[in-house]
Amino acid sequence: MPKQKQLQVSAIENGTVIDHIPAASLFYVIAILGLDQIPNQTTFGANLDSHKFGKKAIIKVADKFFERDEINKISLVAPHAKLNIIRGYEVVEKRDVTIPDEVVGIVKCFNPKCVTNNEGVLTRFRVEDKEDLALKCHYCEKITSRDELQMV
């Protein structure tokens, strides 16, 4: 088991490995981080066995080191994701993701009468509850909860 982990994370010389992504969230994470838009060498693994989640996904991005704000954006779809920062084939740092206080442009407001769903406005939410996930829309002031969560 430790050996296998070693293999997974040591495949790149420098960069970031994002582990423990729920398999179903892989493509959201790719979209949120814009990994389909960058020139870096990127490897995805989907439907890997995980003790915690059943099936997980993993992403390795060469020569990319994320800012904390940037990586926290994925916390909504992958709250238990773990980051391994790799330098010279070694894991030099491990990080968790945390749900930010404000969520901009990732999530859709669940309210069909909200201005953001009708006038092409960038969504903005204040995170009122991080445990149960309650996102208060900056515009219509309604709460979007985890059950209603939809990505833009």
Add this chain to the structure above:
Amino acid sequence: MKNKSLVSISDYSRDEILKVLELAALFEARPNQPLLRDKVVASLFFEPSTRTRLSFETAINRLGARVIGFTDASSSSTTKGETLKDTIKMVSNYADLIVMRHPLEGSARYASEQARVPVINAGDGANQHPTQTLLDLYSIKKTQGTLDNLNIYMVGDLKYGRTVHSLLMALSHFNPTFYFVAPKELAMPREYKIFLKERGIPFYELFEMGKLDQADILYMTRVQKERFSDPMEYERVKNAYVLRNAMLNGTRDNLRVLHPLPRVNEIHVDVDSNPKAYYFEQAENGVYTRMGIIAAIMGLESELTNN
């Protein structure tokens, strides 16, 4: 508050609320003060609301400003597909202040971010209608002499009624005690009860109005049949939320009955002649309150208090 938009009642602090009410009282004493003679105010009604629009336009005219705008979306360029953003950007070039009513929730906040001039929200869908709340507060203060330590009864549809939600939030600055009288299906939503609990504000939930002998303010709202999933339930409860004159026997002398209007049948006409009925005066207070809001936003405060 100068140059600050008024989108939601929570944009105003306790002191800012009191300041607006003070200015409103000055205008009530002297309604014609053309302090905005050289100004243009845009009145943009993307959906019709004659009552609110006339109140605003009267306030603007009494302040001596000129009004531009439209009274419903069919007479504006939005029917040609123009975005709200473009309309607001364009109007910002002409007007010193924008008053806006729009059916989309959150549209007023968005407009305030796009406009170069302050925006007053005259209703954004089911979301906010802060000038109604301020006129309710003005009516309460005028009839009770204070906003502090009052017993407030809210009756009827407390689930969907945005006016009661905004009023509840505004009054939370003034140490009230609330009595919520509503059928189970239209009870005060949990989020507002949590809001009150967090602030240590007492409230009681009742299914009937009862004796009303502790009430200072009786705030009535419409109970609409469409709100019930079961029409039989509506028939069963509807009479419990209708106020009749006899029910005001034995109530406090200072009690006043308020209603955001228009009413349907939730206040029987036999109440109208009771001196405790205040809903028609309440509507009239809307003009002074809106003058006060505009004056505060346009920075007229010193001109007003010095003459």
